[in-house]
Amino acid sequence: MATPTTWRLLPVLLVTFSYRCCSASGPPAPPSNLECYRPCDQKDCSVIKCIWDPKPHPGAPTIYNLHWKPENAEDEHVTNGNSSDGLIHRENFVSHGNLRVWVQARNEFGSVNSQEIVIHTQDIIKPPPPTFVSSHQDPLEIHWSSICGELQLSVGLCDVRYRTKDHQNWIQYVYNLSSSFAVMEPQPNIIYEFQVRCQCDSSLISDWSPSYTIKSAESAPVGEVDAWWDCGQLLSSFDCFLNWKNLSVSQARGYILGYEVKFCYNNGTVQQMNVSTDDPSCLFLYDKMKWRLNLPLKDMSSVNVSAYNALGATKASPLSMPTSGKQANEPTIYLDMNEQNLTVSWNLPSKFFDSVKQYVVQYKECQPGNSFDWIKVDKNQMTAFFRGAFKRYTSYQVSLFTVSNFNEVSQLATAIGYSVQGVPSRVPSFETLNFSGTGVTLFWEPVPSSNQKGVILYYQIGLNTQKVYNVSVTPDQENMTFKLWDLSPGQEYKVWIRAVTVAGPGAEVTTTFKINHDEDYVYLIVTVVVLVFLCLFCCMLCFFLRTNKICPVASQCLYEKVPDPSNSHIFRQMKHQINEPLTWICDPHNEPYPSISVLEVVEKKEFDPDRMRKETSCYQMDCQDDEREDPITENGDSTDGRYGRKEYSKMVDLDEEKNDCWSSSEEEQSISGYEKHFMPSALEIMVE
Missing domain, CATH: 2.60.40.10 (Immunoglobulins)
Structure with a gap:
């Protein structure tokens, strides 16, 4: 009884058996594309070689035999061959005649023949490729020779193809030539590669010859040097470096001997520098493709770069310093970036087209590095393509610039791109x-x-x-x-x-x-405000104390009626205490007041103006002397500066009697109520 596993395996076994049975039985498929020719060397063409496309049977080995016989003969010749070709030796055929040729494929299940062909032994001669004998640079011309004469055959026609070194495909074919070929208007200083094939009489055409290379003649360079700036974020001349690329081969048209760089400064001065390609200065860096002046340009307005060879120089390419020309509607840059390619596209309003000569797209590695390149494209192009090796997880800054018809360079927009993005790091703080x-x-x-x-x-x-x-x-x-x-x-x-x-x-x-909590903030604010007011009050108090402006107020409140002793020599020795009121108001440990033992007796006299004028000189001298001693009194009129009122002002010692020149009438006017009440009169003193 069949199990479920047997039922599942049965279809597989049936398919396998049927395939093996079908594949193992039956003859092989007939060979195809049979072709015969007589390959020649430098001496003769001794054999006939036939080739075909085999189609062996996959289930059984196949044997191939090459059959031939003269066209009008019955005798058949056979030679064993391998799977794809066979040889008919010279003794088995005549030089001039027709042969009937076919191939038989045979295995254990049967045999099959290919399609029969008829060949003429003289027409299937295939000469060897010609050889190049000479060439010229100006004009660019090549010459070759064939062995048709050695084979006792007339020289036939030849084909030529050529290409430049920079192209992989052959760019042109020229037919029916004899022994030479010249390139009309070749590119200067370009390596050309040539191949030739020929035939003899009506024979088969030879294979292509090995490549022959020749360099065209030099000429003066054409075009302009592709120069550009490598600047920082601020686009200032302090961090801009000049770069330029090698001329292309088609532009150089010869060996470039050097570059001429002309610097134009803002003050109008011009400086010129010559850079040799064989021995450049240490100021320049060269990576086989680009040149870089390893020196920032300061106070520079523009530069001009031109290349020269032995036959001439290019015209100078002007390059102005770039400016940040961001518009109100700044264009957006779209980046498509991977590790091998970078495609940059953008859209600009049509108003830009009138003033723009070309666009410049550059990329540079944001981290310090040497990855920097640029492309200049026509104003009608809105895409730029870069090919290179872009690092993973590394930021690249892509910038779009415009060059106006007046060679003014303006930056329009920037963008940051990554070939492959990763997980970012932590924030610093x-x-x-x-x-x-x-x-x-x-x-x-x-x-x-x-x-x-x-x-x-x-x-x-x-x-x-x-x-x-x-x-x-x-x-x-x-x-x-x-x-x-x-x-x-x-x-x-x-x-x-x-x-x-x-x-x-x-x-x-x-x-x-x-x-x-909010209450904590209230308490804190109140405390801070109180402390601030206390500090301000203390500062104001100290300020007024130092400037002697608060003691007069205090004295007026505490001592409303106090005589002015400023005119007494007895009290002049205490002028410092009097001038510093806090000393006697606030300090309880002052020296005891001096006792006044003798009072000056002044007789009352009538006011005499004439006498007063005579004594003016004495008065002025005394007043001047008093002013030097005590600046509070002024013009003999004792006014208490601390109290703002006139009090007892004419108290002197007996020693001063001979020098005083006071008027009796003036003294009577100056007597205050305090003096009348407390001071004894002159009569009372004399009586006593």
């Missing part, structure tokens, strides 16, 4: 800036471009694993902030941040904070 009520401001530094590993799409901020916020970014942001609201006072919060690219989010950076 993350902290809370300030608190306001129930909110907090977060601050972080963006991930540096060297660690981004991709275009940062946004930053994610998480709060206590409850909420996640996505914060968008712009290329020119130097720092980032975000505010969190509706937080609870007194609660501790944990917040984290991470950067996100197309490859995914980066590592998280976490910080914690706590919102204080």
Whole structure:
């Protein structure tokens, strides 16, 4: 009884058996494309070689035999051959005659013949390829020879094909030639590669000869040198470096001996430099494709670069310093980038076409490196293509420039691209800036471009694993902030941040904070305000004390009626205490007041103006002397500067009697109520 496994294997066995049976039986397929010729060497053409396409049977080995016989004969000749060709030796055929040729394929199941062909032994001669004998550069011409004469055959026609060294495909074929060929208007200083094939009489044409190369003659270079700036972000002449590329072979038209560089400065001066290709200066770097002046150009307005060879020079290519010419509607650059290619496309308004001569697209590695290149395209082209090896996880800055009809260079837009993007690094710092009520401001530094590993799409901020916020970014942001609201006072919060690219989010950076109660802020504010007012009050008090402006007020309040002792020599020794009122108001440890033992008795006299004028000189001298001693009194009129009123002002010692020149009438006018009440009169003193 058949099991389920047997039923499943039965179809497979049947298919295998039928295939083996069908494939193992039956003769092979007939050979095809039978062809015979007489290959010749430098001496003769001794054999006939026949070739065909075999079609062996996959299930059984196949044997191939080459059959031939003269066209009008019955005798058949056979020679064993391999799977694809066979030989008929010279003794088996005549030089001039027809042969009937076919191939038989045979295996254990039977045999089959190919299609029969009829050949003429003289017409199937195939001479060897011709050989090149000479050439000329100017004009570009080649000569060759064949062995038709040695084979006692007349020289037939030849074919020529050629190409330049930079092309893989043959660019032109020329037929029916004899022994020479010249290129009309060849490209100067270009390596040309030639091949020739010939036939003798009506024989078969030979194979192509080995390649023959020759370099065309030099000529003066044409076109312009492709020069460009490598500048920093600010596009200033302080960080711009001059670069230029080698001329193409078609432009150089010979061996370039050197470059001539002319520098034009803002002040109108011109400096010229000659750069030799064989022995360049140490100021120049050369990588077999580009030249770079390893010196920043300062105060430069433009440069001109031209190349020269032994026969002439190109015209100077003017290059102005680039400027940041961003428009109101800045164009957008679209990048399609991988590790091998970079395609840049853009769209501009039609108004640009009138003034634009060409576009320049450049890329440079954002990190310090040598990856820098540019392409100049026509103004009608909106795409640029770069081929190169672009590093993984490395940022490249792509910039679009325009060159006007007046050779003015302006930068229009920039973009950052990556060949392969990765997960970004952590943000350098993350902290809370300030608190306001129930909110907090977060601050972080963006991930540096060297660690981004991709275009940062946004930053994610998480709060206590409850909420996640996505914060968008712009290329020119130097720092980032975000505010969190509706937080609870007194609660501790944990917040984290991470950067996100197309490859995914980066590592998280976490910080914690706590919102204080509002009452704490009120107490703190009140305390700070009180302390500030106390400090201000103390400062004002010290200021007024030092400037002697508060003691007069205090003295007026404490001592309303105090005689002025400024005119007494007895009190002049205490002028410092009097001039510093706080000394006797505030300090209880002052020296005891001197006792006044003798009072000056002044007789009352009538006011005499004439006498007063006579004594003016004495008065002025005394007043001047008093002013030097005490600047408070002025013109003999004792006015108390501390109290703002006139009090007792004419108290002197007996020693001063002989020098005083006071008027009795003036003294009577100056007697105050204090003196009348407390001071004894002159009569009372004399009586006593």
